[in-house]
Amino acid sequence: MKAWQRQGPGLDNIKRVELPVPTVGPGQVLVKVKAVSLNYRDKAVADGIYLPHLMTEPFIPVSDAAGEVVAIGDNVTKFKAGDRVISHMFIKWLDGAPNQDYGPSALGGPKDGGLAEYLLLEEDATVKAPDYMTYEEAASLPIAALTVWFSLVEYGNIKAGDTVLVLGTGGVSVSAVQIAAALGARVIATSSSNAKAEKIKSLGATDVINYVENPDWEKKVLELTNGEGVQHILEVVGGDNVNKSLEAVALQGNIYIIGFLKDMMAEVNLFTLLAKRVRVQGINVGHRKALEDVVKAFQQLKIQPVIDKVYPFEDALKAYEHLNQGAFGKIVIQVN
Template structure:
């Protein structure tokens, strides 16, 4: 099979190679990959800034995969050849609280991912594809959509009429806007681009803040919520901005820390945090059971993932470069028709 492999850190070292097509072992399935989508994590792995000591040489990157079962291993009865299937990022986290070693079982690093013509999945962690989505659309779900769902619903228990602050227009944020809107919540969105804010409004965001023209955006959030702040924040930036998120959150509200675009360290002003009694929780995607719940919701609501551009398999480098420049919606790579 053809596969993109990371021979060393740096995008110049991501190269297309020939590798043996793997054979599924007991409890495994072989998936013919249709499409994958890129996340900020995928760029960070290639750049060598995401747990570099855990990334093996010649890794096949990218978790978010959709495809068709091509072969089943011994003992597998829940999947059949031709079934449509998606990858689940934490291949051992099926439900409940995460184990300490869940990061050791992440697809796309340290375990080989889906930027190849075929990939191996554990049968009990693979997820059926929603019937209303194409494989290209489904490939956007495993990290970005599930992170948004886990933050808002599994952790935040979002209720109709509550208010959510969504930062930026990356994949997690756009799914958060769509999910929160479908659940009857009010959405406040921030971005540095008025053009992108207009697009977010079309997805359901009711209040828009350009944080470049309004640098004290947290105070503006308080104004929009009668001084109270929002029930939930989807925190994708972290860094210095985490203190503004605390200020923007209502008393005893929830901050879901899902990204680190502003840096991997965050100086926190402790006294405002104590006074707010807000809860900050790290959200590292979610478990398989929540994935199944989310897919049922997506089918019922007819939710359409936002895709910016679809690249050919041979143009994977261009896809990564597009991700680095920024996009509105997901960057997808079509592997096979």
């Protein structure tokens, strides 16, 4: 099969290779990959900054994949040939709290991921794709949509009428606007572009703050909420941006630490955190059961994932470069 393989840190070390098609074993399904989507994790893995001690080359990158089951192993009962499925990144985190081995079980590093013509998945770590979505759309769910759902629903117990702050317009953020709005929340978003602001409004954001024109955007958030702040913040920036989120959050509000686009380290204003009694929750995607809940919710609410651009398989590195420059929604690579 044709595949891309990470043979070292840096995009220059992601190489086109020919590999044997994996052999399906007991409890496994062999998937003909149709599409994969890129996440910031994939960039961090490629750059060599994401848990480098776990990454043992060579491996096939990219965690999110959608495709068609073409073979099943012994004892497989949930799937049959022809089923449309999506991957779940943490193949050993199925429900409840994760065990210590959930990190080393991740697809797309250190385990082989989806940037190949075929992908071997464990039956228990595979989920049926929404029947109304294309493969390209379905491939966008496993990390971005699940991360949002795990934050707002699993941890945040979001209610209709809550206010949610979404930072930026990348894959997770766009998904957050769609999910929060569909669940009846008021959504405030930030963007560096007025053109993107109009796009994000069309997806359900009620207010958009241009953070270039308003660098103290947290003050604008307080103004829009009559000084109360917001109940939920999806913090994807990291670094000192966390203190801006602390200023913008409501009393006993929730900040979900999802990303570190700016910096992995943050000096946090502990007085603000204590005075507001803020709940700060680290989020690293979620378990398989929650991904099944995401699929059910998307089916019922008919949410349509937003794709910025689709690249052919041979242009996979161009897709990574696009991700590095920023995207509105998801970057997808067609495989088969």
